[in-house]
Amino acid sequence: MEKISVSKFKATCPEVLQRVHRTRKPVLVTRYGAPLAEITPPLASTRRRSWLGAMAGTGEILGDIVSPVTETDDWQGLEH
Secondary structure (H helix, E strand, C coil), rough: CCCEEEEHHHHHHHHEEEEEEEEHCCCCEEEECCEEEEEEECCHHHCCCCCCCCCCCCCCCCCCCCCCCCCHHCCCCCCC
16 A cells, blocks of 8 residues: 655645546555555445345245235125
8 A cells, every 4th residue: 555644645635536546546644654544445335326126136036926815715805
């Protein structure tokens, strides 16, 4: 991981941020040689995704989903 002093980071902040974005490699900002902050690219999962289809492939069908649950003789319908 690249290390950069806080004074150099302040002077070149836009360039450092652009480089992290472009290379996807983090940069460690130090103060007197001690770690102060880590600049990392955003995670891919933070991008806004559509909720449509988000649960696709997670369900499981158990049994018959076409036939009625009870016998047709047990149904109480409207009688004319």
